[in-house]
Amino acid sequence: MIGVTGGDAYAGGFLGELVRRFREADGGEGESDFQLLAPLVVPRSRRAAPLSGAPDPEVFWRIDVFHAAVGAAIERRTGVHCEPMLRMHHDGFGRVVLIAGRLVVLSRTLRDVIAFGFDSVEALAEAGERLVAEGVELIERFPDVARGAP
Amino acid sequence: MIGVTGGDAYAGGFLGELVRRFREADGGEGESDFQLLAPLVVPRSRRAAPLSGAPDPEVFWRIDVFHAAVGAAIERRTGVHCEPMLRMHHDGFGRVVLIAGRLVVLSRTLRDVIAFGFDSVEALAEAGERLVAEGVELIERFPDVARGAP
Numbered sequence: 001m002i003g004v005t006g007g008d009a010y011a012g013g014f015l016g017e018l019v020r021r022f023r024e025a026d027g028g029e030g031e032s033d034f035q036l037l038a039p040l041v042v043p044r045s046r047r048a049a050p051l052s053g054a055p056d057p058e059v060f061w062r063i064d065v066f067h068a069a070v071g072a073a074i075e076r077r078t079g080v081h082c083e084p085m086l087r088m089h090h091d092g093f094g095r096v097v098l099i100a101g102r103l104v105v106l107s108r109t110l111r112d113v114i115a116f117g118f119d120s121v122e123a124l125a126e127a128g129e130r131l132v133a134e135g136v137e138l139i140e141r142f143p144d145v146a147r148g149a150p
Numbered sequence: 151m152i153g154v155t156g157g158d159a160y161a162g163g164f165l166g167e168l169v170r171r172f173r174e175a176d177g178g179e180g181e182s183d184f185q186l187l188a189p190l191v192v193p194r195s196r197r198a199a200p201l202s203g204a205p206d207p208e209v210f211w212r213i214d215v216f217h218a219a220v221g222a223a224i225e226r227r228t229g230v231h232c233e234p235m236l237r238m239h240h241d242g243f244g245r246v247v248l249i250a251g252r253l254v255v256l257s258r259t260l261r262d263v264i265a266f267g268f269d270s271v272e273a274l275a276e277a278g279e280r281l282v283a284e285g286v287e288l289i290e291r292f293p294d295v296a297r298g299a300p
Contacts, residue, residue, distance in 0.1 A: 087235050095235070099247060102257070104252045104254060145252075145295055149288065
């Protein structure tokens, strides 16, 4: 346990969902939560563009899993299923959306996918929880659309 | 002109938008509209799975351009910008959405992307126009969401 958000908020919140996904992918037994999240926690100065032009698929995976964890935390709080979709361009731009029914719960343009990361676990947790809160608010505003606009 | 939907409906409608995209990509001067659309007009019996497992990127392009044309025709009729997003899986499944603001105007799961095609130009035009009509209806039902839920 990192203990950033502590207790239930951690287990059912964004960071808990994120750790769970990293652990599933990693399969490692011995690593701490902090060690698992390390690829997302990189000081800005070290998040430089790579030498080659093509982005690392690993970067895409991290962006995907970050937003999947946001979606899972929203789903846990609202009962509405959220699905992430990514569109990455080779010039380093990316678009990420989270979809619930007919509602775009989250919509982001990432200007520099290579540099996707956070200065600290606290910054990572804050960014994720802020997106969760925004998504929950939007679903509460448009519940019919989020349930597929039947 | 193919003359399937004729006149203004053709120029500003789905099929006109689709032809325009094929012509831009092709660059060819001599080809008729019908010749340009030929890759999408394939009898079902000839839309077989390929020998190798990996889908042809050309198939993705056709699926993308089909839905981009649906989005452009919706935009022309509503004034609301629509953007397509695709997620293709290597097992042949695909998900396509068209997004306007915070509204998922169109959402489709394609079960067999390799076999994406239509028996005739008429069937192609009908399928596109039906999706356009559904999208326009949804935007009229949820105009605030389609304008980004400000």
